[in-house]
Amino acid sequence: MSQLVLEALDTRTADVWQMSARKKRSLAVKKGISAVILHFLFYGLEVLNQKEEKVRAEVGDWEEDFTFGIGMGEKAPALYMKKTKNRLVRLSAAITVPEDMDLMIRFKSVDAAFAVMSGQIGVAGSYARHGFMLKGDIARAMSVVRCMDLAEAYLFPRFLSRKILKEVPKKNMGIIRTYLAVAGRMIRFESGKRENKRQDGGRQNVTGLL
Template identity: 70%
Template sequence: MSQLVIDTEKVKGTESYRVSARKKRSLAGKKAFSAVILHFLFHGLNVLNQKDERVREELSRWEEGFTVGIGMGAGAPALYMKKTEDGLLRLFAGQTDPRDMDLMIQFKSVEAAFLVLLGQISVAASYARHGFVLKGDIARAMSVVRCMDLAEAYLFPRFLSKRILKEVPEKQMGLLHTYLDVVGRMIVH
């Protein structure tokens, strides 16, 4: 894993950090890409709730009003969801406090989240690397992770899914059908 070296200088008793323009652009790109992936993940979970019985079964175990958050720090993209009778409802980040979530997966950095969202490492590998902090019940977190694993299996091509999942689950609809349903849902909502 690469390390970021930051120059610090003292200005009137406080430390000031200078980061290169290249690193700023890289971080901005990772934030933008992470926001897109979280958007697809949300809509993918809702489509799978309708089309895949395993996701539907997992979500049916969550009580009405159960809230889940996936974040990566202040000023970075986040996904906050609430279980409703119709599926998952996205909560606006500006109006949602991560501390109020029933379950919060808080990545320690944009880099740590980016590796998971891009499919370079699994959620389990990120947990093993201490890439995120979990607030809430671990059993419920496992349910969320199972749903995320199924979504990754549908949204990522098989060669990527095989790298990050212990076992690639059998799909109940094809990749193209999944993408068309997700994009259609995004257009409607």
């Protein structure tokens, strides 16, 4: 009898370990996808701030140096942004302190964040389900959420937008044109980073020679 009990306990332990491993893999995949979506969300907001009047009006109403972030806990993807001179600038997640943000949307779990990032539910739906905590001014948060809703309407196919948004706004760009604009902005940004590194390297070499 004792041998049978030990065998049963070993089996249950193995099942729990396997489930834990599957859960870890699932979370890793969701974190990876969320990181990519947050990357596109930033550039999408940046493009729409230049090309969509509604987003430009919302951003224009924010105070200079206003900072806001979207996160999902420690060791998970996050997006931190700052308004400066009517532009949106991405802040480094490695050195940014979430508590220092003027506005912070922190999802209670990776699963709750992924449901929004993947277009399963909208930001408003996640809020209704208590999927995230909000730190900051509620009026400013509503403005940020309106911008995110517009970004989702532009970046997601219409069948997803209709499911997660109360009303799909009229758009002045189609999804292909939007992604082309986002891709162009990403390429220019990466080219600028490489050029800055090259110039910094050149200055260091000159300093060394002197």
